[in-house]
Amino acid sequence: xxxxxxxxxxxxxxxxxxxxxxxxxxxxxxxxxxxxxxxxxxxxxxxxxxxxxxxxxxxxxxxxxxxxxxxxxxxxxxxxxxxxxxxxxxxxxxxxxxxxxxxxxxxxxxxxxxxxxxxxxxxxxxxxxxxxxxxxxxxxxxxxxxxxxxxxxxxxxxxxxxxxxxxxxxxxxxxxxxxxxxxxxxxxxxxxxxxxxxxxxxxxxxxxxxxxxxxxxxxxxxxxxxxxxxxxxxxx
Ligand SMILES: [Zn+2]
Numbered sequence: 001x002x003x004x005x006x007x008x009x010x011x012x013x014x015x016x017x018x019x020x021x022x023x024x025x026x027x028x029x030x031x032x033x034x035x036x037x038x039x040x041x042x043x044x045x046x047x048x049x050x051x052x053x054x055x056x057x058x059x060x061x062x063x064x065x066x067x068x069x070x071x072x073x074x075x076x077x078x079x080x081x082x083x084x085x086x087x088x089x090x091x092x093x094x095x096x097x098x099x100x101x102x103x104x105x106x107x108x109x110x111x112x113x114x115x116x117x118x119x120x121x122x123x124x125x126x127x128x129x130x131x132x133x134x135x136x137x138x139x140x141x142x143x144x145x146x147x148x149x150x151x152x153x154x155x156x157x158x159x160x161x162x163x164x165x166x167x168x169x170x171x172x173x174x175x176x177x178x179x180x181x182x183x184x185x186x187x188x189x190x191x192x193x194x195x196x197x198x199x200x201x202x203x204x205x206x207x208x209x210x211x212x213x214x215x216x217x218x219x220x221x222x223x224x225x226x227x228x229x230x231x232x233x234x235x236x
Pocket of ligand 1: 036037038039040041061062063064065066
């Protein structure tokens, strides 16, 4: 089962890579089919096997021989390992799967946030759906959470009638609200303490490196780190 989780993690990260690169370029996820960034050639299924294609092709495009960045494979490997850890540590496999998917989704959102400061509404909504599933399985689901999700969805729709909520600058709050569905009050308090600690560490690092603090700092990566720390500390 651990191996299945690892393979699934690699596949989900591979899909995540597509979502990231299309998200940054603001392209559709479904069309066009995966292509080489250099020569534009549409890739066949055997060019798209996570990790394996990269190794078999010696890290180069099969057609134009341009080097493929290793970052895609690294993300696949890390995500596979995360799925393995979750599978190992969480008794209920369905819960392990949902938390794993949430972690992938959050990492994808974090990377898009770092590169573009965009947060896609649809991704927040998927996160909220996963959080509802989690609550349902762990018997934390109640009527209010479902109502809350519906309100969250329509607020997103009404406030920003676009695909992303980049201009508002408080898109991060929606991500926290989506996670709120998953937690009970104690969990959320604990999560906030971790969030505070990680924010503090990152703020100190930025101060030390003398980066321009006034520049907008992507917050989704901090939420993602906190979420992962919460589950890795809490459950293990
Ligand atoms: Zn190529």
